Amino acid sequence: MSQAVQNLQPARIGWASVDDWHNTHNRRWILRRDRIGTDPFGGRTVRANMHPGHRSGNVIGPSGPVDPELSVLAVQTRAGNPLAVMANYSQHYYGSPLLSADYFGAFSRHLAGELGQDPGSPFVAMMSQGTSGDLMWMDYGAPRTGRSFDQYAADVAKNASAAYRRIEWREHVPLGAIERKLTLxxxxxxxxxxxxxxxxxAALGDKLPRSQQDIYAMEAVILHERQRAELKLQAIRIGDLSIAALPNEVYAITGLKLKARTPFREHFNVALANGAAGYIPPPAQHQLGGYSTWPAR
Structure with a gap:
Protein backbone atom coordinates (compact mmCIF):
# COMPACT_ATOMS: atom_id res chain seq x y z
CA MET A 1 0.00 0.00 0.00
CA SER A 2 2.85 2.37 0.82
CA GLN A 3 4.41 1.71 -2.59
CA ALA A 4 1.07 2.37 -4.31
CA VAL A 5 0.75 5.72 -2.54
CA GLN A 6 4.29 6.66 -3.54
CA ASN A 7 3.47 5.89 -7.18
CA LEU A 8 0.41 8.17 -7.29
CA GLN A 9 0.47 10.61 -10.19
CA PRO A 10 -1.92 12.44 -12.54
CA ALA A 11 -3.31 10.06 -15.15
CA ARG A 12 -5.73 9.65 -18.03
CA ILE A 13 -8.33 6.94 -18.53
CA GLY A 14 -9.97 5.38 -21.56
CA TRP A 15 -11.60 2.28 -22.98
CA ALA A 16 -12.14 0.55 -26.29
CA SER A 17 -12.95 -2.86 -27.71
CA VAL A 18 -12.43 -5.14 -30.70
CA ASP A 19 -14.26 -8.27 -31.79
CA ASP A 20 -12.20 -11.44 -31.40
CA TRP A 21 -14.19 -14.25 -33.02
CA HIS A 22 -11.20 -16.57 -33.21
CA ASN A 23 -10.67 -17.25 -29.51
CA THR A 24 -14.11 -17.96 -28.04
CA HIS A 25 -16.84 -20.33 -29.18
CA ASN A 26 -20.02 -21.91 -27.86
CA ARG A 27 -19.19 -25.09 -25.94
CA ARG A 28 -22.76 -26.27 -25.28
CA TRP A 29 -24.13 -28.16 -28.26
CA ILE A 30 -27.56 -29.64 -28.97
CA LEU A 31 -27.67 -33.42 -29.24
CA ARG A 32 -29.37 -35.34 -32.02
CA ARG A 33 -32.82 -36.64 -31.11
CA ASP A 34 -31.49 -40.19 -30.99
CA ARG A 35 -28.63 -39.20 -28.67
CA ILE A 36 -30.61 -37.68 -25.77
CA GLY A 37 -28.90 -38.53 -22.48
CA THR A 38 -29.99 -39.39 -18.95
CA ASP A 39 -29.59 -36.98 -16.03
CA PRO A 40 -28.40 -38.05 -12.54
CA PHE A 41 -32.01 -38.32 -11.40
CA GLY A 42 -32.94 -40.94 -13.99
CA GLY A 43 -34.75 -38.70 -16.49
CA ARG A 44 -34.01 -38.59 -20.22
CA THR A 45 -33.63 -34.81 -20.26
CA VAL A 46 -30.11 -34.16 -21.59
CA ARG A 47 -30.76 -32.57 -24.98
CA ALA A 48 -27.63 -30.40 -24.85
CA ASN A 49 -24.33 -30.72 -23.09
CA MET A 50 -20.86 -29.23 -22.91
CA HIS A 51 -17.83 -30.27 -24.96
CA PRO A 52 -19.23 -32.63 -27.63
CA GLY A 53 -15.86 -33.15 -29.31
CA HIS A 54 -14.65 -31.72 -32.60
CA ARG A 55 -17.03 -32.30 -35.51
CA SER A 56 -18.98 -34.86 -33.51
CA GLY A 57 -21.72 -36.76 -35.30
CA ASN A 58 -23.80 -36.80 -32.10
CA VAL A 59 -24.78 -33.11 -32.22
CA ILE A 60 -26.60 -30.78 -34.59
CA GLY A 61 -25.14 -27.40 -33.59
CA PRO A 62 -24.38 -24.91 -30.79
CA SER A 63 -27.15 -24.01 -28.37
CA GLY A 64 -26.55 -20.27 -28.28
CA PRO A 65 -24.62 -17.26 -29.59
CA VAL A 66 -21.10 -16.03 -28.85
CA ASP A 67 -20.07 -12.67 -27.43
CA PRO A 68 -16.81 -11.93 -29.29
CA GLU A 69 -16.14 -8.49 -27.79
CA LEU A 70 -12.73 -8.04 -26.18
CA SER A 71 -12.84 -4.89 -24.05
CA VAL A 72 -10.06 -2.94 -22.37
CA LEU A 73 -10.24 -0.28 -19.66
CA ALA A 74 -6.88 1.43 -19.28
CA VAL A 75 -5.01 4.12 -17.36
CA GLN A 76 -1.86 5.89 -18.59
CA THR A 77 0.29 8.80 -17.45
CA ARG A 78 -0.20 12.21 -19.00
CA ALA A 79 3.00 11.52 -20.91
CA GLY A 80 1.37 8.47 -22.48
CA ASN A 81 3.07 5.67 -20.53
CA PRO A 82 0.79 2.70 -19.72
CA LEU A 83 -0.03 2.28 -16.03
CA ALA A 84 -2.74 -0.40 -15.97
CA VAL A 85 -5.14 -2.32 -18.20
CA MET A 86 -8.22 -4.29 -17.20
CA ALA A 87 -9.37 -6.48 -20.08
CA ASN A 88 -12.63 -8.39 -20.36
CA TYR A 89 -13.43 -11.35 -22.60
CA SER A 90 -16.21 -13.92 -22.58
CA GLN A 91 -14.19 -17.12 -22.49
CA HIS A 92 -14.45 -19.67 -19.68
CA TYR A 93 -10.77 -20.56 -19.21
CA TYR A 94 -8.10 -22.45 -21.14
CA GLY A 95 -7.15 -25.35 -18.87
CA SER A 96 -3.89 -25.47 -16.95
CA PRO A 97 -2.05 -27.15 -14.06
CA LEU A 98 -3.87 -27.11 -10.74
CA LEU A 99 -1.82 -24.27 -9.22
CA SER A 100 -2.01 -21.71 -11.99
CA ALA A 101 -3.52 -18.38 -13.03
CA ASP A 102 -4.61 -20.16 -16.22
CA TYR A 103 -4.49 -18.07 -19.40
CA PHE A 104 -5.40 -14.95 -17.41
CA GLY A 105 -1.91 -14.76 -15.92
CA ALA A 106 -0.13 -15.50 -19.21
CA PHE A 107 -2.32 -12.89 -20.91
CA SER A 108 -1.16 -10.24 -18.44
CA ARG A 109 2.49 -11.04 -19.12
CA HIS A 110 2.02 -10.98 -22.90
CA LEU A 111 0.02 -7.74 -22.84
CA ALA A 112 2.80 -6.04 -20.89
CA GLY A 113 5.19 -7.08 -23.65
CA GLU A 114 2.82 -5.89 -26.38
CA LEU A 115 2.76 -2.46 -24.74
CA GLY A 116 6.53 -2.31 -24.30
CA GLN A 117 6.56 -2.78 -20.54
CA ASP A 118 9.44 -4.57 -18.83
CA PRO A 119 8.73 -7.24 -16.17
CA GLY A 120 10.04 -4.91 -13.44
CA SER A 121 7.91 -1.92 -14.47
CA PRO A 122 4.98 -0.71 -12.32
CA PHE A 123 2.54 -1.56 -15.14
CA VAL A 124 -0.33 -3.86 -14.09
CA ALA A 125 -2.50 -5.89 -16.49
CA MET A 126 -5.40 -8.21 -15.74
CA MET A 127 -8.06 -10.17 -17.59
CA SER A 128 -11.59 -10.45 -16.21
CA GLN A 129 -14.05 -13.14 -17.19
CA GLY A 130 -17.09 -12.07 -19.17
CA THR A 131 -20.39 -13.90 -19.58
CA SER A 132 -18.93 -17.22 -20.64
CA GLY A 133 -20.93 -19.92 -18.88
CA ASP A 134 -21.50 -21.60 -22.24
CA LEU A 135 -18.33 -20.44 -24.05
CA MET A 136 -14.83 -21.91 -24.41
CA TRP A 137 -11.78 -21.46 -26.62
CA MET A 138 -12.31 -24.71 -28.55
CA ASP A 139 -14.24 -24.49 -31.84
CA TYR A 140 -16.12 -27.79 -31.95
CA GLY A 141 -17.39 -27.06 -35.44
CA ALA A 142 -13.84 -27.24 -36.80
CA PRO A 143 -11.00 -29.77 -36.66
CA ARG A 144 -8.95 -29.89 -33.46
CA THR A 145 -6.01 -27.46 -33.41
CA GLY A 146 -2.67 -27.73 -31.68
CA ARG A 147 -2.35 -24.29 -30.09
CA SER A 148 -0.60 -24.25 -26.75
CA PHE A 149 -1.72 -22.49 -23.60
CA ASP A 150 0.89 -19.76 -24.13
CA GLN A 151 0.10 -19.29 -27.83
CA TYR A 152 -3.55 -18.76 -26.98
CA ALA A 153 -2.78 -16.15 -24.32
CA ALA A 154 -0.38 -14.35 -26.67
CA ASP A 155 -3.02 -14.15 -29.40
CA VAL A 156 -5.65 -12.69 -27.07
CA ALA A 157 -3.07 -10.20 -25.73
CA LYS A 158 -2.20 -9.10 -29.27
CA ASN A 159 -5.87 -8.37 -29.95
CA ALA A 160 -6.21 -6.53 -26.64
CA SER A 161 -3.24 -4.34 -27.55
CA ALA A 162 -5.02 -3.47 -30.81
CA ALA A 163 -8.02 -2.33 -28.77
CA TYR A 164 -5.70 -0.35 -26.47
CA ARG A 165 -4.35 1.60 -29.42
CA ARG A 166 -7.89 2.68 -30.34
CA ILE A 167 -8.56 4.33 -26.98
CA GLU A 168 -9.64 7.97 -26.83
CA TRP A 169 -8.02 9.19 -23.63
CA ARG A 170 -9.91 11.37 -21.14
CA GLU A 171 -8.58 13.64 -18.40
CA HIS A 172 -11.81 13.70 -16.40
CA VAL A 173 -14.85 11.39 -16.34
CA PRO A 174 -17.92 11.14 -14.09
CA LEU A 175 -17.95 8.08 -11.83
CA GLY A 176 -20.81 6.18 -10.26
CA ALA A 177 -21.66 2.84 -8.69
CA ILE A 178 -24.67 1.05 -7.30
CA GLU A 179 -24.91 -2.23 -5.40
CA ARG A 180 -27.85 -4.47 -4.55
CA LYS A 181 -28.04 -7.63 -2.47
CA LEU A 182 -30.71 -10.11 -3.49
CA THR A 183 -31.93 -12.99 -1.34
CA LEU A 184 -33.02 -15.73 -3.73
CA ALA A 202 -26.14 -42.58 3.71
CA ALA A 203 -24.76 -45.34 1.48
CA LEU A 204 -21.74 -43.19 0.63
CA GLY A 205 -20.90 -42.64 4.30
CA ASP A 206 -17.62 -40.81 4.85
CA LYS A 207 -16.40 -41.36 1.28
CA LEU A 208 -16.12 -38.53 -1.23
CA PRO A 209 -18.67 -38.40 -4.09
CA ARG A 210 -17.53 -40.57 -7.00
CA SER A 211 -20.22 -40.06 -9.63
CA GLN A 212 -22.63 -37.44 -10.94
CA GLN A 213 -25.38 -39.16 -8.97
CA ASP A 214 -23.35 -38.79 -5.77
CA ILE A 215 -22.52 -35.15 -6.47
CA TYR A 216 -26.08 -34.06 -7.20
CA ALA A 217 -27.48 -36.10 -4.33
CA MET A 218 -25.12 -34.18 -2.05
CA GLU A 219 -26.18 -30.90 -3.67
CA ALA A 220 -29.86 -31.75 -3.17
CA VAL A 221 -29.34 -32.27 0.57
CA ILE A 222 -27.37 -29.01 0.85
CA LEU A 223 -30.01 -27.03 -1.07
CA HIS A 224 -32.73 -28.42 1.20
CA GLU A 225 -30.77 -27.35 4.27
CA ARG A 226 -29.87 -23.87 3.02
CA GLN A 227 -33.05 -22.93 1.12
CA ARG A 228 -31.75 -19.46 0.15
CA ALA A 229 -28.65 -17.57 -0.91
CA GLU A 230 -27.68 -13.89 -0.91
CA LEU A 231 -26.19 -12.59 -4.16
CA LYS A 232 -24.47 -9.25 -4.67
CA LEU A 233 -24.98 -7.35 -7.94
CA GLN A 234 -23.04 -4.24 -8.90
CA ALA A 235 -23.18 -1.67 -11.69
CA ILE A 236 -20.32 0.76 -12.22
CA ARG A 237 -20.13 3.86 -14.40
CA ILE A 238 -16.90 5.35 -15.76
CA GLY A 239 -17.79 8.14 -18.16
CA ASP A 240 -19.95 6.61 -20.90
CA LEU A 241 -18.78 3.08 -20.02
CA SER A 242 -20.87 0.82 -17.78
CA ILE A 243 -19.72 -2.39 -16.09
CA ALA A 244 -21.98 -5.03 -14.57
CA ALA A 245 -20.62 -7.42 -11.91
CA LEU A 246 -22.47 -10.71 -11.44
CA PRO A 247 -21.58 -13.54 -8.99
CA ASN A 248 -22.52 -16.38 -11.36
CA GLU A 249 -21.53 -18.22 -14.50
CA VAL A 250 -23.74 -16.37 -16.95
CA TYR A 251 -24.52 -17.44 -20.51
CA ALA A 252 -23.33 -15.35 -23.45
CA ILE A 253 -26.83 -14.43 -24.61
CA THR A 254 -27.55 -12.82 -21.24
CA GLY A 255 -24.39 -10.75 -21.53
CA LEU A 256 -25.34 -9.66 -25.04
CA LYS A 257 -28.76 -8.57 -23.80
CA LEU A 258 -27.19 -6.52 -21.01
CA LYS A 259 -24.92 -4.82 -23.54
CA ALA A 260 -27.90 -4.06 -25.78
CA ARG A 261 -29.90 -2.54 -22.91
CA THR A 262 -27.28 -0.35 -21.25
CA PRO A 263 -28.06 3.38 -21.39
CA PHE A 264 -24.35 4.06 -21.88
CA ARG A 265 -22.29 4.00 -25.04
CA GLU A 266 -20.11 1.03 -24.03
CA HIS A 267 -20.61 -1.86 -21.62
CA PHE A 268 -19.00 -5.06 -20.44
CA ASN A 269 -19.88 -7.71 -17.86
CA VAL A 270 -17.70 -9.32 -15.22
CA ALA A 271 -18.93 -12.77 -14.21
CA LEU A 272 -17.97 -14.68 -11.06
CA ALA A 273 -17.57 -11.31 -9.33
CA ASN A 274 -18.14 -11.15 -5.55
CA GLY A 275 -19.07 -14.82 -5.48
CA ALA A 276 -19.46 -18.10 -7.33
CA ALA A 277 -23.14 -18.97 -7.03
CA GLY A 278 -23.40 -21.41 -9.92
CA TYR A 279 -24.77 -21.28 -13.45
CA ILE A 280 -27.61 -18.95 -14.45
CA PRO A 281 -28.98 -20.37 -17.73
CA PRO A 282 -31.67 -18.42 -19.58
CA PRO A 283 -35.11 -20.01 -19.07
CA ALA A 284 -35.17 -21.56 -22.56
CA GLN A 285 -31.92 -23.41 -21.86
CA HIS A 286 -33.56 -25.38 -19.06
CA GLN A 287 -35.60 -27.16 -21.72
CA LEU A 288 -32.36 -28.55 -23.15
CA GLY A 289 -31.08 -29.94 -19.84
CA GLY A 290 -27.43 -30.72 -19.16
CA TYR A 291 -25.38 -30.22 -16.01
CA SER A 292 -25.43 -26.43 -16.07
CA THR A 293 -29.22 -26.58 -15.56
CA TRP A 294 -29.29 -29.10 -12.69
CA PRO A 295 -30.03 -27.75 -9.18
CA ALA A 296 -26.78 -27.01 -7.35
CA ARG A 297 -25.11 -24.24 -5.40
Whole structure:
Protein backbone atom coordinates (compact mmCIF):
# COMPACT_ATOMS: atom_id res chain seq x y z
CA MET A 1 0.00 0.00 0.00
CA SER A 2 2.85 2.37 0.82
CA GLN A 3 4.41 1.71 -2.59
CA ALA A 4 1.07 2.37 -4.31
CA VAL A 5 0.75 5.72 -2.54
CA GLN A 6 4.29 6.66 -3.54
CA ASN A 7 3.47 5.89 -7.18
CA LEU A 8 0.41 8.17 -7.29
CA GLN A 9 0.47 10.61 -10.19
CA PRO A 10 -1.92 12.44 -12.54
CA ALA A 11 -3.31 10.06 -15.15
CA ARG A 12 -5.73 9.65 -18.03
CA ILE A 13 -8.33 6.94 -18.53
CA GLY A 14 -9.97 5.38 -21.56
CA TRP A 15 -11.60 2.28 -22.98
CA ALA A 16 -12.14 0.55 -26.29
CA SER A 17 -12.95 -2.86 -27.71
CA VAL A 18 -12.43 -5.14 -30.70
CA ASP A 19 -14.26 -8.27 -31.79
CA ASP A 20 -12.20 -11.44 -31.40
CA TRP A 21 -14.19 -14.25 -33.02
CA HIS A 22 -11.20 -16.57 -33.21
CA ASN A 23 -10.67 -17.25 -29.51
CA THR A 24 -14.11 -17.96 -28.04
CA HIS A 25 -16.84 -20.33 -29.18
CA ASN A 26 -20.02 -21.91 -27.86
CA ARG A 27 -19.19 -25.09 -25.94
CA ARG A 28 -22.76 -26.27 -25.28
CA TRP A 29 -24.13 -28.16 -28.26
CA ILE A 30 -27.56 -29.64 -28.97
CA LEU A 31 -27.67 -33.42 -29.24
CA ARG A 32 -29.37 -35.34 -32.02
CA ARG A 33 -32.82 -36.64 -31.11
CA ASP A 34 -31.49 -40.19 -30.99
CA ARG A 35 -28.63 -39.20 -28.67
CA ILE A 36 -30.61 -37.68 -25.77
CA GLY A 37 -28.90 -38.53 -22.48
CA THR A 38 -29.99 -39.39 -18.95
CA ASP A 39 -29.59 -36.98 -16.03
CA PRO A 40 -28.40 -38.05 -12.54
CA PHE A 41 -32.01 -38.32 -11.40
CA GLY A 42 -32.94 -40.94 -13.99
CA GLY A 43 -34.75 -38.70 -16.49
CA ARG A 44 -34.01 -38.59 -20.22
CA THR A 45 -33.63 -34.81 -20.26
CA VAL A 46 -30.11 -34.16 -21.59
CA ARG A 47 -30.76 -32.57 -24.98
CA ALA A 48 -27.63 -30.40 -24.85
CA ASN A 49 -24.33 -30.72 -23.09
CA MET A 50 -20.86 -29.23 -22.91
CA HIS A 51 -17.83 -30.27 -24.96
CA PRO A 52 -19.23 -32.63 -27.63
CA GLY A 53 -15.86 -33.15 -29.31
CA HIS A 54 -14.65 -31.72 -32.60
CA ARG A 55 -17.03 -32.30 -35.51
CA SER A 56 -18.98 -34.86 -33.51
CA GLY A 57 -21.72 -36.76 -35.30
CA ASN A 58 -23.80 -36.80 -32.10
CA VAL A 59 -24.78 -33.11 -32.22
CA ILE A 60 -26.60 -30.78 -34.59
CA GLY A 61 -25.14 -27.40 -33.59
CA PRO A 62 -24.38 -24.91 -30.79
CA SER A 63 -27.15 -24.01 -28.37
CA GLY A 64 -26.55 -20.27 -28.28
CA PRO A 65 -24.62 -17.26 -29.59
CA VAL A 66 -21.10 -16.03 -28.85
CA ASP A 67 -20.07 -12.67 -27.43
CA PRO A 68 -16.81 -11.93 -29.29
CA GLU A 69 -16.14 -8.49 -27.79
CA LEU A 70 -12.73 -8.04 -26.18
CA SER A 71 -12.84 -4.89 -24.05
CA VAL A 72 -10.06 -2.94 -22.37
CA LEU A 73 -10.24 -0.28 -19.66
CA ALA A 74 -6.88 1.43 -19.28
CA VAL A 75 -5.01 4.12 -17.36
CA GLN A 76 -1.86 5.89 -18.59
CA THR A 77 0.29 8.80 -17.45
CA ARG A 78 -0.20 12.21 -19.00
CA ALA A 79 3.00 11.52 -20.91
CA GLY A 80 1.37 8.47 -22.48
CA ASN A 81 3.07 5.67 -20.53
CA PRO A 82 0.79 2.70 -19.72
CA LEU A 83 -0.03 2.28 -16.03
CA ALA A 84 -2.74 -0.40 -15.97
CA VAL A 85 -5.14 -2.32 -18.20
CA MET A 86 -8.22 -4.29 -17.20
CA ALA A 87 -9.37 -6.48 -20.08
CA ASN A 88 -12.63 -8.39 -20.36
CA TYR A 89 -13.43 -11.35 -22.60
CA SER A 90 -16.21 -13.92 -22.58
CA GLN A 91 -14.19 -17.12 -22.49
CA HIS A 92 -14.45 -19.67 -19.68
CA TYR A 93 -10.77 -20.56 -19.21
CA TYR A 94 -8.10 -22.45 -21.14
CA GLY A 95 -7.15 -25.35 -18.87
CA SER A 96 -3.89 -25.47 -16.95
CA PRO A 97 -2.05 -27.15 -14.06
CA LEU A 98 -3.87 -27.11 -10.74
CA LEU A 99 -1.82 -24.27 -9.22
CA SER A 100 -2.01 -21.71 -11.99
CA ALA A 101 -3.52 -18.38 -13.03
CA ASP A 102 -4.61 -20.16 -16.22
CA TYR A 103 -4.49 -18.07 -19.40
CA PHE A 104 -5.40 -14.95 -17.41
CA GLY A 105 -1.91 -14.76 -15.92
CA ALA A 106 -0.13 -15.50 -19.21
CA PHE A 107 -2.32 -12.89 -20.91
CA SER A 108 -1.16 -10.24 -18.44
CA ARG A 109 2.49 -11.04 -19.12
CA HIS A 110 2.02 -10.98 -22.90
CA LEU A 111 0.02 -7.74 -22.84
CA ALA A 112 2.80 -6.04 -20.89
CA GLY A 113 5.19 -7.08 -23.65
CA GLU A 114 2.82 -5.89 -26.38
CA LEU A 115 2.76 -2.46 -24.74
CA GLY A 116 6.53 -2.31 -24.30
CA GLN A 117 6.56 -2.78 -20.54
CA ASP A 118 9.44 -4.57 -18.83
CA PRO A 119 8.73 -7.24 -16.17
CA GLY A 120 10.04 -4.91 -13.44
CA SER A 121 7.91 -1.92 -14.47
CA PRO A 122 4.98 -0.71 -12.32
CA PHE A 123 2.54 -1.56 -15.14
CA VAL A 124 -0.33 -3.86 -14.09
CA ALA A 125 -2.50 -5.89 -16.49
CA MET A 126 -5.40 -8.21 -15.74
CA MET A 127 -8.06 -10.17 -17.59
CA SER A 128 -11.59 -10.45 -16.21
CA GLN A 129 -14.05 -13.14 -17.19
CA GLY A 130 -17.09 -12.07 -19.17
CA THR A 131 -20.39 -13.90 -19.58
CA SER A 132 -18.93 -17.22 -20.64
CA GLY A 133 -20.93 -19.92 -18.88
CA ASP A 134 -21.50 -21.60 -22.24
CA LEU A 135 -18.33 -20.44 -24.05
CA MET A 136 -14.83 -21.91 -24.41
CA TRP A 137 -11.78 -21.46 -26.62
CA MET A 138 -12.31 -24.71 -28.55
CA ASP A 139 -14.24 -24.49 -31.84
CA TYR A 140 -16.12 -27.79 -31.95
CA GLY A 141 -17.39 -27.06 -35.44
CA ALA A 142 -13.84 -27.24 -36.80
CA PRO A 143 -11.00 -29.77 -36.66
CA ARG A 144 -8.95 -29.89 -33.46
CA THR A 145 -6.01 -27.46 -33.41
CA GLY A 146 -2.67 -27.73 -31.68
CA ARG A 147 -2.35 -24.29 -30.09
CA SER A 148 -0.60 -24.25 -26.75
CA PHE A 149 -1.72 -22.49 -23.60
CA ASP A 150 0.89 -19.76 -24.13
CA GLN A 151 0.10 -19.29 -27.83
CA TYR A 152 -3.55 -18.76 -26.98
CA ALA A 153 -2.78 -16.15 -24.32
CA ALA A 154 -0.38 -14.35 -26.67
CA ASP A 155 -3.02 -14.15 -29.40
CA VAL A 156 -5.65 -12.69 -27.07
CA ALA A 157 -3.07 -10.20 -25.73
CA LYS A 158 -2.20 -9.10 -29.27
CA ASN A 159 -5.87 -8.37 -29.95
CA ALA A 160 -6.21 -6.53 -26.64
CA SER A 161 -3.24 -4.34 -27.55
CA ALA A 162 -5.02 -3.47 -30.81
CA ALA A 163 -8.02 -2.33 -28.77
CA TYR A 164 -5.70 -0.35 -26.47
CA ARG A 165 -4.35 1.60 -29.42
CA ARG A 166 -7.89 2.68 -30.34
CA ILE A 167 -8.56 4.33 -26.98
CA GLU A 168 -9.64 7.97 -26.83
CA TRP A 169 -8.02 9.19 -23.63
CA ARG A 170 -9.91 11.37 -21.14
CA GLU A 171 -8.58 13.64 -18.40
CA HIS A 172 -11.81 13.70 -16.40
CA VAL A 173 -14.85 11.39 -16.34
CA PRO A 174 -17.92 11.14 -14.09
CA LEU A 175 -17.95 8.08 -11.83
CA GLY A 176 -20.81 6.18 -10.26
CA ALA A 177 -21.66 2.84 -8.69
CA ILE A 178 -24.67 1.05 -7.30
CA GLU A 179 -24.91 -2.23 -5.40
CA ARG A 180 -27.85 -4.47 -4.55
CA LYS A 181 -28.04 -7.63 -2.47
CA LEU A 182 -30.71 -10.11 -3.49
CA THR A 183 -31.93 -12.99 -1.34
CA LEU A 184 -33.02 -15.73 -3.73
CA UNK A 185 -34.57 -19.14 -3.12
CA UNK A 186 -32.79 -22.24 -4.35
CA UNK A 187 -34.57 -24.82 -6.50
CA UNK A 188 -34.96 -27.20 -3.57
CA UNK A 189 -35.69 -30.93 -4.05
CA UNK A 190 -39.19 -32.31 -3.67
CA UNK A 191 -39.84 -35.10 -1.15
CA UNK A 192 -39.12 -37.88 -3.64
CA UNK A 193 -35.76 -36.47 -4.72
CA UNK A 194 -34.77 -35.60 -1.17
CA UNK A 195 -35.47 -39.18 -0.05
CA UNK A 196 -33.35 -40.49 -2.95
CA UNK A 197 -30.55 -38.07 -2.11
CA UNK A 198 -30.46 -38.93 1.59
CA UNK A 199 -30.36 -42.66 0.88
CA UNK A 200 -27.48 -42.19 -1.54
CA UNK A 201 -25.56 -40.04 0.93
CA ALA A 202 -26.14 -42.58 3.71
CA ALA A 203 -24.76 -45.34 1.48
CA LEU A 204 -21.74 -43.19 0.63
CA GLY A 205 -20.90 -42.64 4.30
CA ASP A 206 -17.62 -40.81 4.85
CA LYS A 207 -16.40 -41.36 1.28
CA LEU A 208 -16.12 -38.53 -1.23
CA PRO A 209 -18.67 -38.40 -4.09
CA ARG A 210 -17.53 -40.57 -7.00
CA SER A 211 -20.22 -40.06 -9.63
CA GLN A 212 -22.63 -37.44 -10.94
CA GLN A 213 -25.38 -39.16 -8.97
CA ASP A 214 -23.35 -38.79 -5.77
CA ILE A 215 -22.52 -35.15 -6.47
CA TYR A 216 -26.08 -34.06 -7.20
CA ALA A 217 -27.48 -36.10 -4.33
CA MET A 218 -25.12 -34.18 -2.05
CA GLU A 219 -26.18 -30.90 -3.67
CA ALA A 220 -29.86 -31.75 -3.17
CA VAL A 221 -29.34 -32.27 0.57
CA ILE A 222 -27.37 -29.01 0.85
CA LEU A 223 -30.01 -27.03 -1.07
CA HIS A 224 -32.73 -28.42 1.20
CA GLU A 225 -30.77 -27.35 4.27
CA ARG A 226 -29.87 -23.87 3.02
CA GLN A 227 -33.05 -22.93 1.12
CA ARG A 228 -31.75 -19.46 0.15
CA ALA A 229 -28.65 -17.57 -0.91
CA GLU A 230 -27.68 -13.89 -0.91
CA LEU A 231 -26.19 -12.59 -4.16
CA LYS A 232 -24.47 -9.25 -4.67
CA LEU A 233 -24.98 -7.35 -7.94
CA GLN A 234 -23.04 -4.24 -8.90
CA ALA A 235 -23.18 -1.67 -11.69
CA ILE A 236 -20.32 0.76 -12.22
CA ARG A 237 -20.13 3.86 -14.40
CA ILE A 238 -16.90 5.35 -15.76
CA GLY A 239 -17.79 8.14 -18.16
CA ASP A 240 -19.95 6.61 -20.90
CA LEU A 241 -18.78 3.08 -20.02
CA SER A 242 -20.87 0.82 -17.78
CA ILE A 243 -19.72 -2.39 -16.09
CA ALA A 244 -21.98 -5.03 -14.57
CA ALA A 245 -20.62 -7.42 -11.91
CA LEU A 246 -22.47 -10.71 -11.44
CA PRO A 247 -21.58 -13.54 -8.99
CA ASN A 248 -22.52 -16.38 -11.36
CA GLU A 249 -21.53 -18.22 -14.50
CA VAL A 250 -23.74 -16.37 -16.95
CA TYR A 251 -24.52 -17.44 -20.51
CA ALA A 252 -23.33 -15.35 -23.45
CA ILE A 253 -26.83 -14.43 -24.61
CA THR A 254 -27.55 -12.82 -21.24
CA GLY A 255 -24.39 -10.75 -21.53
CA LEU A 256 -25.34 -9.66 -25.04
CA LYS A 257 -28.76 -8.57 -23.80
CA LEU A 258 -27.19 -6.52 -21.01
CA LYS A 259 -24.92 -4.82 -23.54
CA ALA A 260 -27.90 -4.06 -25.78
CA ARG A 261 -29.90 -2.54 -22.91
CA THR A 262 -27.28 -0.35 -21.25
CA PRO A 263 -28.06 3.38 -21.39
CA PHE A 264 -24.35 4.06 -21.88
CA ARG A 265 -22.29 4.00 -25.04
CA GLU A 266 -20.11 1.03 -24.03
CA HIS A 267 -20.61 -1.86 -21.62
CA PHE A 268 -19.00 -5.06 -20.44
CA ASN A 269 -19.88 -7.71 -17.86
CA VAL A 270 -17.70 -9.32 -15.22
CA ALA A 271 -18.93 -12.77 -14.21
CA LEU A 272 -17.97 -14.68 -11.06
CA ALA A 273 -17.57 -11.31 -9.33
CA ASN A 274 -18.14 -11.15 -5.55
CA GLY A 275 -19.07 -14.82 -5.48
CA ALA A 276 -19.46 -18.10 -7.33
CA ALA A 277 -23.14 -18.97 -7.03
CA GLY A 278 -23.40 -21.41 -9.92
CA TYR A 279 -24.77 -21.28 -13.45
CA ILE A 280 -27.61 -18.95 -14.45
CA PRO A 281 -28.98 -20.37 -17.73
CA PRO A 282 -31.67 -18.42 -19.58
CA PRO A 283 -35.11 -20.01 -19.07
CA ALA A 284 -35.17 -21.56 -22.56
CA GLN A 285 -31.92 -23.41 -21.86
CA HIS A 286 -33.56 -25.38 -19.06
CA GLN A 287 -35.60 -27.16 -21.72
CA LEU A 288 -32.36 -28.55 -23.15
CA GLY A 289 -31.08 -29.94 -19.84
CA GLY A 290 -27.43 -30.72 -19.16
CA TYR A 291 -25.38 -30.22 -16.01
CA SER A 292 -25.43 -26.43 -16.07
CA THR A 293 -29.22 -26.58 -15.56
CA TRP A 294 -29.29 -29.10 -12.69
CA PRO A 295 -30.03 -27.75 -9.18
CA ALA A 296 -26.78 -27.01 -7.35
CA ARG A 297 -25.11 -24.24 -5.40
Missing amino acids: RYRVPDDERLTWARKRM
